[in-house]
Amino acid sequence: MKAVVYLGPGELSYEEVEIPQVGPGELLVRTRAALTCGTDVKTYRRGHHLMEPPMLFGHEFAGDVALIGEGVTDFAEGMRVVAANSAPCRSCFFCRRGRHNLCEDILFNWGAFAEYVRVPARIVQTNMYEIPLELEYEEAAMLEPLACVALGNKAAGISPGDTVVIAGGGGPIGLMHLQLAKHAGAEQAVVIDLKDSRLQLAQQLGATHVINPEREDPVAAVKDLTRGRGADVTIETAGLPDVWKMSLELVRKGGTVVLFGGCPTGSQVSVDTDRVHYHELTIRGVFHHTPKTVARALRLLSSGMVDASRLISGRVPLRDTQIALEKVMAGEAVKMAIIP
Numbered sequence: 001m002k003a004v005v006y007l008g009p010g011e012l013s014y015e016e017v018e019i020p021q022v023g024p025g026e027l028l029v030r031t032r033a034a035l036t037c038g039t040d041v042k043t044y045r046r047g048h049h050l051m052e053p054p055m056l057f058g059h060e061f062a063g064d065v066a067l068i069g070e071g072v073t074d075f076a077e078g079m080r081v082v083a084a085n086s087a088p089c090r091s092c093f094f095c096r097r098g099r100h101n102l103c104e105d106i107l108f109n110w111g112a113f114a115e116y117v118r119v120p121a122r123i124v125q126t127n128m129y130e131i132p133l134e135l136e137y138e139e140a141a142m143l144e145p146l147a148c149v150a151l152g153n154k155a156a157g158i159s160p161g162d163t164v165v166i167a168g169g170g171g172p173i174g175l176m177h178l179q180l181a182k183h184a185g186a187e188q189a190v191v192i193d194l195k196d197s198r199l200q201l202a203q204q205l206g207a208t209h210v211i212n213p214e215r216e217d218p219v220a221a222v223k224d225l226t227r228g229r230g231a232d233v234t235i236e237t238a239g240l241p242d243v244w245k246m247s248l249e250l251v252r253k254g255g256t257v258v259l260f261g262g263c264p265t266g267s268q269v270s271v272d273t274d275r276v277h278y279h280e281l282t283i284r285g286v287f288h289h290t291p292k293t294v295a296r297a298l299r300l301l302s303s304g305m306v307d308a309s310r311l312i313s314g315r316v317p318l319r320d321t322q323i324a325l326e327k328v329m330a331g332e333a334v335k336m337a338i339i340p
Contacts, residue, residue, distance in 0.1 A: 002340065003114035004321045006057040009047045012322045017056070020111070025121025027128070028067035029081060033138035034112040034338040035060040035312070036321075036328050037145060038173060038239070042262075044325050049265065050108060058113030058321075058338070059085035062131060062140040066116060072124060082140040083119050084127035084147060084294045085109050101151060101288040113321050115340045127294045132302040138315075138337040139301060142308040146176055146297035147289035152260045153180040154293070155284040156233045160185030165222055165231040167247050168238025168261060170198025172311045172335045175205055177235050177260070179306045182206040186233075188225060192218050195331045205310060219249045226252065236260055241267045248272070253279040260286050311335050 005013045022028045037060050043051055051057075062082040065075050075081060088095050088103035095103050111117045119128060131140045158164055164186040166174045170193030181189050190209045191202040199210040209225060211218050222231055230252035236243055239261030247257050248271065263269075275281065289297075300306045313333035316324045317340070324336035 001115040002318055003111070004057050004318065006043065006051060006053050006055050008053045009043075009045060011053075012044070012057065012325075013054075014319045014321070017114075019116050020118035022067050022069045022118060023121070024070040025072060025124060026069035027065055027072060027075060027081070027119045027124050029061070029063040029083075029117050029119055030066040031061050031112060031115060031117055031340050032063040033061065033136075033141050034058050034340070035138065035141045036324050036333075036336045036338070038171065041325055041328050042239075044322075045329065046264070051110070056111035056114055059108075059110050060141045060144050061112035061117055062137040062143075063117070069121070075124070075128070075130070080131040080137070080140075082129055082131050082143050082298070083109075083123050084144045084289065085123075086288070087120070087122040087126040088291070089122075090126075098290075100290040106288075113318065113338055115318070126291050129295075129298050132298070134302055136309070138312055139308040141337075142301060142306075142311070143294065143297050144289065145173060146300060146306060146308075147294040148286075149173060149176040149180060150293040150296045150300070151289050152177065152235065152258055152286040153184065155286050156181070156235055156258045157256060158184040158186055158233055161187045162232040163188040163190065163222075163226050165190040165192065165234045165247075165250050167192045167218070167234060167236045167243050167250065168240070169193055169207075169235070170195050170202055170334075171237060173260065174235075174237040175202060175311055175334065176306055177237060178202060178205055178207055180300075181233075181235075183305050190222060190225065190231070198331070198334065201310065201334065205307065218246060222250050229253070231255060233258070239263050241269045244269045248275065248281065248283070251281060254281075255279075256282040256284065258284050258286055262287075312337050315339050
């Protein structure tokens with residue numbers, strides 16, 4: 001099969017490789033659509049501690065069941081399916097406490113930028129679904145990132161009437177957070193981003209206010225919108241230490257800050273201890289997804305509560321995966337669909 005192989009930061013290879021073998025409990029899926037992800041972009045730009053090159057690349061996909069491993073009974077050949085990129089062990093310290101995203105033996109799966117992708121048994125059993133008829137393949141492939149956003153949305157605890165600020169919110173994760181914030185009843189949904197094209201899309205998806213930091217001070221602008229108090233909830237999605245710090249300044253007394261974007265390893269952020277203590281801020285770090293949020297993500301997509309199609313900026317063939325990633329890196333695309 002044709003596949004994209006990750007060779008290291010800035011290096012991808014489009015080549016012919018062996019089709020993965022399928023073992024007991026596993027599935028082989030013919031990829032119909034795969035999506036670029038922020039993790040893919042970060043890995044391509046600077047590497048990733050979970051990815052040792054050379055290796056197959058990509059992890060958001062949807063397709064058709066091509067081959068069924070021994071013992072699989074819930075799926076049939078030809079069925080349209082979508083899967084998350086991981087599954088917890090369900091037996092470790094954290095899984096027993098319902099914190100499946102912190103699993104000590106979490107299983108990840110890579111290789112979506114290829115004509116076929118193997119799905120391990122644990123993921124087949126836990127985080128794989130038939131695609132509802134109303135969803136296209138590329139829309140269904142949004143399952144995994146939306147599952148992560150659903151976990152962040154739960155941590156945010158948004159109430160009807162709240163002012164919610166999404167810092168770095170013009171990317172796909174921020175735009176999904178925007179849609180869930182509106183669904184939760186946010187009265188004011190503010191998106192901060194450096195790209196005007198992304199801010200325009202945010203407005204189309206329900207943002208009541210947009211802020212470009214190159215033209216105005218985000219903290220002052222949010223204070224103006226909230227009679228000087230600050231936002232009820234701030235969600236950071238950029239994965240940059242400066243934006244983490246700004247997010248703490250954007251929130252009101254008693255407010256909640258969700259730190260969703262992962263910063264480069266080793267990053268440090270200084271915190272105003274008086275503000276955290278005397279203003280009683282709630283600061284929540286959020287990582288990955290759980291089986292419950294994967295299931296919720298599929299419901300959100302199939303119901304239309306989250307419009308995945310608006311986040312896909314274009315489509316390219318498998319051989320142009322590197323071009324697609326560079327478009328996202330340059331801010332010329334929100335997400336790109338890779339069509340093998």
